[in-house]
Amino acid sequence: MSVHSEIKKITTETLRKMKFDKEKITMLTAYDFTTAKMVDAGGVDSILIGDSAANVMAGHETTLPITLNQMIYHTQCVVRGVERALVVADLPFGTYQSNPEKALDSAVRMMKEGGAHAIKIEGGKEIEESIRKIVNAGIPVCGHLGLTPQSIYQFGTYKVRAKEDAEAEKLISDAKLLEELGCFALVLEKIPADLAKKVTESISIPTIGIGAGQNCDGQVLVYHDMVGMNQGFSPKFLRRYLDLYTEITGAVSQYVKDVKSSDFPNEKESY
Numbered sequence: 434m435s436v437h438s439e440i441k442k443i444t445t446e447t448l449r450k451m452k453f454d455k456e457k458i459t460m461l462t463a464y465d466f467t468t469a470k471m472v473d474a475g476g477v478d479s480i481l482i483g484d485s486a487a488n489v490m491a492g493h494e495t496t497l498p499i500t501l502n503q504m505i506y507h508t509q510c511v512v513r514g515v516e517r518a519l520v521v522a523d524l525p526f527g528t529y530q531s532n533p534e535k536a537l538d539s540a541v542r543m544m545k546e547g548g549a550h551a552i553k554i555e556g557g558k559e560i561e562e563s564i565r566k567i568v569n570a571g572i573p574v575c576g577h578l579g580l581t582p583q584s585i586y587q588f589g590t591y592k593v594r595a596k597e598d599a600e601a602e603k604l605i606s607d608a609k610l611l612e613e614l615g616c617f618a619l620v621l622e623k624i625p626a627d628l629a630k631k632v633t634e635s636i637s638i639p640t641i642g643i644g645a646g647q648n649c650d651g652q653v654l655v656y657h658d659m660v661g662m663n664q665g666f667s668p669k670f671l672r673r674y675l676d677l678y679t680e681i682t683g684a685v686s687q688y689v690k691d692v693k694s695s696d697f698p699n700e701k702e703s704y
């Protein structure tokens with residue numbers, strides 16, 4: 434009996450080929466086993482264990498508080514639910530910025546303990562040496578430019594980035610640097626669509642956009658946002674495919690009614 438599964442797994446090489454073939458790449462976040470199983474079964478190419486887990490799972494205002502141990506735990510849960518998609522995990526704030534050795538240690542832990550297939554980190558030139566070190570260790574790195582939420586206190590706002598020429602030029606030069614350093618893909622968050630198009634056309638690695646228009650090589654959304662679990666978050670770029678907040682609260686209140694009225698459990702639901 435073969436130990437190899439029949440399912441063709443998505444790799445970083447698959448994503449590179451998809452860009453070449455002009456086939457759009459799909460990515461969604463997941464932070465737990467059950468969600469990862471559904472997202473994978475739905476056919477997404479890549480699953481991101483985003484540090485947005487700090488917001489969505491833990492209720493923090495920013496992504497800054499989540500720890501490497503917590504991200505590793507989320508990654509372990511996701512990996513167990515995935516058969517096909519490429520699993521990319523965020524390195525959280527403070528685990529790669531200070532020096533390249535620390536960055537490599539964090540990336541190694543994420544791969545070894547978390548079981549991720551690749552890591553994602555935010556920034557360009559400032560973290561050049563960290564990226565070089567991680568890539569040289571054989572770990573696939575996805576870059577992240579534009580609105581990088583780990584820098585929110587420096588930005589002071591979640592508004593669109595790189596509208597001004599100077600920031601746009603830096604972003605283009607950072608994108609080229611990330612390609613040169615060997616990153617396999619690049620997330621572009623909340624930047625003008627024209628700029629995302631320009632970046633996408635000027636590098637050979639795939640760009641995956643969120644709030645960056647339709648000319649990126651792929652798109653990523655936070656799962657909880659796209660299935661409508663977060664009622665209070667409605668940026669322009671978000672398309673909601675379900676209204677799960679209403680569905681779930683409706684189901685819960687029906688359950689409450691059924692128990693209170695002794696309708697549940699009925700005879701068929703009893704031993």
Ligand code: KIV
Nearest residue numbers: 462483484485620653
């Ligand atoms: O943390 C996250 O979910 C992300 C995506 C928004 C790209 O970085």
